[in-house]
Amino acid sequence: MSETESSADQDEGPPGDDEPKPGAEISFPHDRTTVDQFRRHFPRARWNDVRKAWFVPGRTASRRIGKWLAGLETEADAHADAKGRDAFDFDPIESPYLTLAKTGFRIRTPYSKTVIDELHEVPFARWDGDLHLWHVPFRSYEELRRRWPGIEAAARRNEPDERRRRAEERKGTEQEMRRRLRAAERRRRRYPLPADDLPPIGRPVAIIYGIVVFTEITGELVDPGLVAEFYPGVGEFHVWGHWRVPVLEELVRTWPAKTPPVEGAEWWLPTIEELRPARRSARSREAKRRAKAT
Helix, strand or coil: CEEEEECCCCCCCCCCCCCCCCEEEEECCCCHHHHHHHHHHCCCCEEECCCCEEEEECCCHHHHHHHHHHHHHHHHHHHHHHHHHHHHHHCCCCCCCEEECCCEEEECCCCCHHHHHHHHCCCCCEEECCCCEEEEEHHHHHHHHHHHHHHHHHHHHCCHHHHHHHHHHHCCCHHHHHHHHHHHHHHCCEEEEECCCCCCCCCEEEECCEEEEEEEEEEEECCHHHHCCCCCCCCCCEEEEEEECCCHHHHHHCCCECCCCCCCCCCECCEHHHHHHHHHHHHHHHHHHHHHHC
8 A cells, every 4th residue: 555645735635636635645556345334434535546645625634544554554463463372273383482462473483593493483573682582473373384394404403402402412423523623714814715705894695604804814824734624625825814703794785696606606796685684693692782881
């Protein structure tokens, strides 16, 4: 639905007279029920076949139309919530991580990036920092139900006992040693770059670690024998670049690439699918930083 204001004058009436009349126009997809509701609320409204819109006369028309649209949205939300609650009653999610609330669901799980990413894709889901849980309205039940197996599996993997058990199993193994070496390499915040295809300095780009900002290209040649395990495909004509994590403002200003990276690319301009989670993470980091500062 869209609404536009019409020019003001002293008289009221439908458009088409010589002088412009005060009022507002509104257009919406034809639906008999919606049209009937509209005509009951605005009996003086007239259809303009040229502009394909309804004209509501009066100096307060825009405000009255806005109030009517808000009421329609509230009714639609209430209907969608009722439908979602019925769907839950018919096919409920039974999980220790989910409880019912007055207006929807409360979800509390151990920290998991997978859980966060999944819930970010559920419409109207929001994080409550005071209660340390997620709120999801009934209207979003179908999408929540579809994503729940992945959410619950990730939550169970991140239970403290399960994490400790996996850590104990990894102790002393080659897998654990390799994991520690990879983590140590990443903490150095360096990355091998092809000398003939260097990324821009100070601009967010994507690499295997995610989206980063390169701050310096040292020119120092990479020794493939020492780091090939961490960077498959690295060769003798690679040089080291140092990077940092981008801030939210940089990610918001970054225009997404319209095409995915070519196969085998060592750095590329991020797509919108890569920028969205990076922006959410940056927004969360900034919120935590502000909370610590207060």
